[in-house]
Each structure stands twice: as C-alpha cells, then as structure tokens.
Amino acid sequence: MLQSTTSKSLIERDQKHLWHPLTQHQTAPPPLAITKAKGAMIWDENGNSYIDGIASWYTAMFGHANDAIIGAMTHQMQQLDFVMFSGFTHEPAVTLSERLLQLLPSNQERIFFNDNGSTAIEAAIKMALQFHFNNGEKRDTLIAFEDGFHGDTFGAMSASGLSSYNGPFEDFLLKVKRIPVPTSENVESIVQTLQELLHSNACAAFVFEPLVQGAAGMKFHSGNGLDRLIKICQEHGVICIADEIMTGFGKTGKNFACDHLQQQPDIICLSKALTAGMFPLSITSCSKQVFDAFLSHEVAKGFFHAHTYSAHPIGCAAALAALELLTSDAIGEGIKKIENAHGDFVQKLAGHPAVENARSLGVILALDLKVKTDRYGNFRNRLYQFFMERGVNLRPLGNTIYTLPPYVITDVQLEQIYEAISAALDEFESIC
C-alpha cells in the first residue's frame, strides 16, 4: 500500500524527490506550490494570487482552465481517449490538419505530429537532412541565428545559439554555422556572410525564430531582412524551417509571425499555444516539395520517426477548440486591445533613465534594463521576486523584463502588470 504523505506540505514532498527544469538545486529557493488557475490568474497553496504575465511560458493564451477547451477535451476523452497514430487515423487529427492548413502559409500541405516544441524541431531537422539524402545529396550543415533557442533535444540544441544551455554538449552537436539576426543596418553584410557560407558548406537547413527570438530576451529583428535570407537559402536548395513555437497563434498580432513575411518557409514548427497549455502536443508542417521527397517504392525513404503520443486525440481536440477561439471576434479584440495598450506603455517607458530598447509587437512587450546581469544571476532573481511579491508572474531573462499576457487578460490586470514594471524601474533605477 502507498504510504500516506498528506501530513507534509507540497513543498516538503517536492523537495524530497523532484528535479525541476532550469534549476540549480544546491542554491535555488523552493518552488511555489500552485493549486489553482483560471483566466489570467494562478493561486498558490496559501491562497495568494498572481497574474500570469507570461501565460505560463506563452501557452495559456486563451486563459487558464478555459471552459470551451475543457469541454472539447472532455467530450473527446469519452469518445476516443487514445490510439496509436501509425496505421490508424482519427477525426480530431484529420479535422485539425484541415483547419490548420487553412490558416498556415499557402505552401504548407502536410502536418506531422509530435509532442512538444523540441521534438517538433527535431523532426523538422531530420526531415530536412533526409530530404537531401533522399534526393541523393549529402548535406550536413545547419544555418541558424546567433542567440536563437529551439529546444533541448540534440538537433534542437545544435540549432540553438544560447550557450548557457549547451555548454556540456557542444562536442556532440550537429554542424552549424551561425549568422547574426538581420537589422536594417547589418543586412548587407549578413547577406554576404550567408552567401560565403552557402558556397563553402553543404548547407541542409536554415532554422530560425521569425521576427522574435524569445528565450534570447524577446529580441526583435527585421522581417525584410529575414525575407532576403530565406530567399537566398531557398535559391540554394536549403530547407527553411520557421520555429513558430513561441510566436505562433496570434502573439505577433497576426496568426503566425510568417504572415509578416513575403517568403514562405518550407517547414513550420508549432507547439505551446497550439493546445493553449492544456496538453503537450506539437506540429511540424511542410510543403508538398518536402513531403514528395519521401515518396518512393523504397520503404527506407519514408520518414521513420515517431512518438508514441503522436496526434493524441485529446490534444488535437484541445487544439481545435483553441483554433476556434483564436479566430473568434472576442479573442481578436483582446489581441488588439493588448497591442494598443503595449504601444502606449512603450511610449511611456521610452524616456526612463533605467530603460534601453523598450519594444512591443502584438502582445509581446519587452525592455532591457541598463545593467549587466547573468541570465540566472542574483539581480535577475531579485527582479523576479520583486514582481511575485506584487502578485505578478514575470520571469525576466537576464536584464530583459517582458510580458506576454493571455489574450483574455482584463484591463485592470494589464494595468497591474504595467504598474509592477514601473515600480521595478523606480526601485532599481539607481543601479542601472
């Protein structure tokens, strides 16, 4: 019989057995025990409430415990809980692929299912490598942006430029050549670097976060510049992989960040807001050209890559309900409202002596403090604590403070986030 552990607090039980992500357990304070979430709010076990100012790593964009999504998942669970996706298919996966392809760039034609962001990228990179292999070419090099983040599996880590994550694994990664993100000032020199890279390496794929590098600190780059890089890559037969795991589903003010571009990527990766934080699921979509390279009488030319939980029916049902919300007037208005409010707040921040580079795009707002700090250093931890003490969950990335609130956040809650940020600027101005 299982021993009863109910006399101990959640934290005590957690500290005995659990290993948390992105945590140095020797020095980190205990985690907060969260017992409830609804809309833009989360509650801890002592009844304290917090505004989820980053929608729990940009997933719960339609609000926590959304009734429409819960209803769709409950219905699906009672109808068909799970069945493997090799040799079988089901309604939620078929309908989701049809609905998604109506929204994605028009060259996207096939949907491959995975179970999280990293595995979506991993599948995309393998698709690109095998695309060339099936076409009789050995291409072995990836192109990626400096400071990009694409996940924690080996292919995804290889494409990621954030060294704080990759240190111990550098010797085991795929070959990658990095270029800076394009701005209006540097684009000509990047174009030249890219052309040289393409001539001296067998480049298979270009992996990028379109317009916004999330984990790097919500760094924005030029859509026109990115368009030029994609075009050049595609002219050289390089498969362009847009990582929309953070940017997808309305965050940049359009359904996908790629909707701001002229060029269409060959492969797109989606996760996070795909299921609104309700279920781990991800998608790697691709063009007809990519898919067709896997058609053959030779079995081995197929894509022999699978996850047990591929196309989980409950996840697909959650995603369908989330898409319904994304395309609704109410959510569209919520996105516009946040976008406008962010624009006004950025103007207010612009002259603040502690602030550098206040910026916003869609529902993403970020600013850099004029102070140098490690990504997980003491100052960053003090900032995090400062916000939590004011009932706002914001997780600064080094010296970058950002918010990416759920689309259903109320005016009052959004104002509370801005007030907490303004208070932090005043509090820490003297050290900036």
Ligand SMILES: Cc1ncc(COP(=O)(O)O)c(C=O)c1O
């Ligand atoms: C742009 C981007 N790509 C990939 C990932 C990895 O996704 P996951 O954490 O679900 O593996 C993330 C996670 O934050 C991300 O922001």
